[in-house]
Amino acid sequence: MARGEKRPVTVRTIAEHVGVSTAAVSTVLANRHEERRLAPATVERIRQAVRDLGYVPNVAARRLRAHDPGVHHLDLGILTSFEAPLFLVSRVLRQVQRVVDARTGPGRRFSVSIDMFHAGRLSEMPGLLNASRFNGVIITNTLPEDDVFLAGTTLPYAVVVLGRRLPNYCCVLDTPGEIGRRAAEILLGRGCKRPVVLVPALLTQSTAERADAFVATVQARTGAEAVRVRAEGFTPASGAEALRAHLGAGLDCDGLYAVTDGLALGAYQAIKDGGRRIPKDIAVVGVGDHEHADFFDPPLTCVGPSNDTIVDQVVTQLFLLMSHRRVKPAEFFVPPSVVRRASA
Amino acid sequence: MARGEKRPVTVRTIAEHVGVSTAAVSTVLANRHEERRLAPATVERIRQAVRDLGYVPNVAARRLRAHDPGVHHLDLGILTSFEAPLFLVSRVLRQVQRVVDARTGPGRRFSVSIDMFHAGRLSEMPGLLNASRFNGVIITNTLPEDDVFLAGTTLPYAVVVLGRRLPNYCCVLDTPGEIGRRAAEILLGRGCKRPVVLVPALLTQSTAERADAFVATVQARTGAEAVRVRAEGFTPASGAEALRAHLGAGLDCDGLYAVTDGLALGAYQAIKDGGRRIPKDIAVVGVGDHEHADFFDPPLTCVGPSNDTIVDQVVTQLFLLMSHRRVKPAEFFVPPSVVRRASA
DNA sequence: GCTTGTAACTAAATCGATTTAGCATTTTTC
DNA sequence: GAAAAATGCTAAATCGATTTAGTTACAAGC
Numbered sequence: 149m150a151r152g153e154k155r156p157v158t159v160r161t162i163a164e165h166v167g168v169s170t171a172a173v174s175t176v177l178a179n180r181h182e183e184r185r186l187a188p189a190t191v192e193r194i195r196q197a198v199r200d201l202g203y204v205p206n207v208a209a210r211r212l213r214a215h216d217p218g219v220h221h222l223d224l225g226i227l228t229s230f231e232a233p234l235f236l237v238s239r240v241l242r243q244v245q246r247v248v249d250a251r252t253g254p255g256r257r258f259s260v261s262i263d264m265f266h267a268g269r270l271s272e273m274p275g276l277l278n279a280s281r282f283n284g285v286i287i288t289n290t291l292p293e294d295d296v297f298l299a300g301t302t303l304p305y306a307v308v309v310l311g312r313r314l315p316n317y318c319c320v321l322d323t324p325g326e327i328g329r330r331a332a333e334i335l336l337g338r339g340c341k342r343p344v345v346l347v348p349a350l351l352t353q354s355t356a357e358r359a360d361a362f363v364a365t366v367q368a369r370t371g372a373e374a375v376r377v378r379a380e381g382f383t384p385a386s387g388a389e390a391l392r393a394h395l396g397a398g399l400d401c402d403g404l405y406a407v408t409d410g411l412a413l414g415a416y417q418a419i420k421d422g423g424r425r426i427p428k429d430i431a432v433v434g435v436g437d438h439e440h441a442d443f444f445d446p447p448l449t450c451v452g453p454s455n456d457t458i459v460d461q462v463v464t465q466l467f468l469l470m471s472h473r474r475v476k477p478a479e480f481f482v483p484p485s486v487v488r489r490a491s492a
Numbered sequence: 493m494a495r496g497e498k499r500p501v502t503v504r505t506i507a508e509h510v511g512v513s514t515a516a517v518s519t520v521l522a523n524r525h526e527e528r529r530l531a532p533a534t535v536e537r538i539r540q541a542v543r544d545l546g547y548v549p550n551v552a553a554r555r556l557r558a559h560d561p562g563v564h565h566l567d568l569g570i571l572t573s574f575e576a577p578l579f580l581v582s583r584v585l586r587q588v589q590r591v592v593d594a595r596t597g598p599g600r601r602f603s604v605s606i607d608m609f610h611a612g613r614l615s616e617m618p619g620l621l622n623a624s625r626f627n628g629v630i631i632t633n634t635l636p637e638d639d640v641f642l643a644g645t646t647l648p649y650a651v652v653v654l655g656r657r658l659p660n661y662c663c664v665l666d667t668p669g670e671i672g673r674r675a676a677e678i679l680l681g682r683g684c685k686r687p688v689v690l691v692p693a694l695l696t697q698s699t700a701e702r703a704d705a706f707v708a709t710v711q712a713r714t715g716a717e718a719v720r721v722r723a724e725g726f727t728p729a730s731g732a733e734a735l736r737a738h739l740g741a742g743l744d745c746d747g748l749y750a751v752t753d754g755l756a757l758g759a760y761q762a763i764k765d766g767g768r769r770i771p772k773d774i775a776v777v778g779v780g781d782h783e784h785a786d787f788f789d790p791p792l793t794c795v796g797p798s799n800d801t802i803v804d805q806v807v808t809q810l811f812l813l814m815s816h817r818r819v820k821p822a823e824f825f826v827p828p829s830v831v832r833r834a835s836a
Numbered sequence: 837g838c839t840t841g842t843a844a845c846t847a848a849a850t851c852g853a854t855t856t857a858g859c860a861t862t863t864t865t866c
Numbered sequence: 867g868a869a870a871a872a873t874g875c876t877a878a879a880t881c882g883a884t885t886t887a888g889t890t891a892c893a894a895g896c
Contacts, residue, residue: 155561159882160883170882170883171846171848171884179648185842187844190844202815204566204814206882207565208556209556209851209884210623211624212552212553213885218499222548259607260608274603278558280559385786413784414787440728443729443732472543503853504853529873529874530875550852554852557854559881559882
C-alpha cells in the first residue's frame with residue numbers, strides 16, 4: 149500500500165466502526181437481518197456506517213466465497229481498443245459464445261466479456277499481467293506501443309492475437325499484401341487507368357500494407373504510380389472530404405480502393421455529389437468490414453479479410469490453448485475473401 | 493456440490509498428486525522456480541501434473557490475493573443481449589469510460605466490460621444475483637422474460653435499466669409514443685397521403701409503441717389507417733424483402749417510417765429497385781440508431797431516441813447510485829431527437 | 837430454584853492462490 | 867572438523883466476505 153492512502157473500507161472496517169462482528173455486518177449487507185434476528189437498532193447503525201464510510205464490496209472476495217466448488221468458472225475476454233469499431237469484435241464474441249454454449253454444462257461455466265483499452269495503453273489494463281482477470285483472451289486492434297508491450301512479456305495464460313504478428317503469441321492474421329494486390333487486379337481488370345487508394349492519415353499495420361500492395365501492383369502492371377488520397381480519420385465524413393478535395397482539384401480517377409468501408413461510404417457521397425456514377429465513371433472497391441456493405445448504393449464490391457474464417461480460426465486457437473493441446477506460438481494466415489458486387 | 497461431479501482441480505489437488513506443498517506448485521505456476529530454487533525434476537513433475545489434471549486457475553482467488561489493499565477496484569458491466577446491435581451499447585461504454593477515466597486515481601481503479609446474455613435468459617448470467625461480479629451495471633436490450641426476472645428480484649447493487657420501465661429500478665427511457673407521433677407529423681407535413689410503417693415481426697416494447705403511435709397519429713389527422721408492413725427480422729435484407737413485396741403487390745405508399753435504421757436501409761434498396769425516388773416518390777423516416785445514417789443515399793431523416801442525452805443520463809444515474817447519493821427507483825424520460833435530412 | 841426458550845449476537849472456518857519466514861539437509865570453506 | 871553457505875523444500879498467514887455452529891444474557895414456565 150502506497151504511503152498516504154487510506155485503506156479501503158472493508159466489512160471489518162465497518163464492524164470495528166460500529167462495534168459489532170463482521171458477521172453482523174455481512175448479515176445486514178445481504179439483507180438477511182430479519183431471519184438472523186439482528187436488533188433493528190443495530191441494523192440501522194450498520195446501515196448508517198455503510199453509507200458514511202462509502203463501503204464498496206470486493207467482488208473478487210465475494211466471488212471466491214460464493215462459488216460452488218463443484219463448478220469450474222472460466223473467464224474469457226475479448227480485448228480491443230476504444231478507438232476501433234466493434235464490427236469484427238462482435239462477430240468474435242458471438243462465435244466465442246457459440247463454442248462456449250456447447251461446452252457449458254454442470255461443472256463448467258463461462259463468462260465472456262468485451263473489455264476495452266485506450267489504444268496504446270493495453271499495458272495498463274488491470275489484471276492482465278498477473279493473470280488475475282482472465283483464463284483466456286483474444287486481443288485485437290492494438291497499436292505498435294501495445295505490440296511492444298506484448299512482445300516484451302509472456303502472458304501466462306491463453307492468448308490469441310488477432311491481426312498482428314507477434315513472435316511469442318498465437319496469432320491469426322489476414323494477408324494485407326494479397327488483399328491490396330487483388331483489389332488492384334479487380335480495378336485494372338475493369339480497364340481502370342487511374343486507380344487511387346483512399347487511406348486514413350493514421351494507418352494501422354494492416355491498412356498500410358493493403359495500400360502499399362495496391363500501389364505496388366498498379367506500378368507493376370501499368371508502370372504508373374497510383375495516387376494515395378489521404379483522409380483525416382476513418383469516418384465516412386473524412387473519406388468524403390478527402391475525395392471531394394481530390395476530385396475538386398481537377399485530379400481525375402476512374403477507380404478507387406478504400407482501405408476501410410467507412411471511407412468507401414464517404415467516397416460514395418463525394419463521387420455522387422461530383423456528378424459521377426459508380427461504377428461507370430469511378431469503380432469502387434472496399435474491404436468488407438461494414439455490416440451492410442451489401443446495402444450500399446450500389447452494393448460495394450469488397451476485397452478484404454475473410455472474417456468468417458478469421459473468427460473461426462481465432463476461437464478455435466483460443467480453446468486449443470486453453471485445453472493445453474498446443475503450447476507453441478504459431479501464425480495463421482487467412483487468405484482474403486473477394487465479393488464482387490455492383491460497385492466494381 | 494452436486495452428486496457425481498468431480499471436484500475441480502486446485503493447486504492443492506496438484507500438490508497432493510505430486511506429493512509436494514501448495515507453495516511449490518504455486519511457484520511453478522508463476523514460473524518463479526529458478527529464483528526460488530526448486531529442483532528441476534520437481535518442476536517437471538509439477539508441470540506434468542498440471543497438464544495431466546487439466547488445471548484451470550481460479551481468477552477470483554488470484555485477484556483477491558493479488559490486489560493491492562491500497563486500491564479499490566470497481567467492476568462495471570454493460571449487459572446487453574447477443575441479438576441486439578451494439579450501436580448504442582458502444583456509445584454507452586465510451587461514455588462510461590470517459591467518466592471512469594476522470595474518477596480513476598491512486599486508490600481507485602475501474603474495469604468496464606460489455607457482457608452479453610441470450611435474449612430472455614438474463615437470469616442465467618453468473619454472479620448477477622449474488623453480486624459477485626459487478627459493483628454496478630447498465631442493463632439494456634432485455635426481453636419481457638428478462639423484465640419479469642428483474643421485476644421479481646432486487647439486485648443488491650447499482651443497476652440502471654436502459655429502455656424499459658421497471659418499477660423497482662432506476663430506468664432511463666426514450667419516449668416511443670412521442671417518437672412515432674413526430675415521425676407521422678413529418679410525413680404528413682410533406683403532404684404524404686398513404687404513409688406506411690415498416691416493423692419487424694418480433695417487436696420490442698419500444699418499437700411496438702413507436703409503430704402504434706405512428707398509426708394512431710395518422711388515424712387522428714387523416715382518418716385513414718396507416719398500413720403496417722411486416723419484415724421478418726431487423727436486417728436490411730428482411731426490410732427490403734418486405735417492402736418489395738408490398739410495392740410489388742400494387743399497394744402504393746408515398747411515405748415510410750422504419751422503426752429501425754437497418755430496416756430503412758433495406759427499404760431504400762427496395763424503393764430504388766422499384767424505380768421510385770426518395771423522397772420525391774416515397775419519403776423515408778428512420779430512427780437514428782445507425783452510425784452512418786448521414787451517409788445513406790439520400791441522407792436519412794431520423795426521429796428517434798436522443799442517444800447523446802440517453803447515454804449521459806444513464807451513466808450519470810449509475811454513478812449516483814454507486815455513490816449512494818440516490819437510492820429510490822426513478823424513471824427518466826428523454827424526449828426524441830429529430831434530424832431532418834434529405835430523405836423526408 | 838431450575839430448566840427451557842429465545843433474542844442478539846460472535847468466533848472461527850471457508851473459498852483458492854500466493855508469499856514470507858523458516859526448517860532440514862547437504863555441500864563448501866578455512 | 868566446525869562453521870558458513872547453499873539447496874530444496876514446507877507451514878502458516880494473508881487477501882475480503884460469508885456462513886455455520888455456537889455463546890451469552892435475560893425472560894418465561896413449572
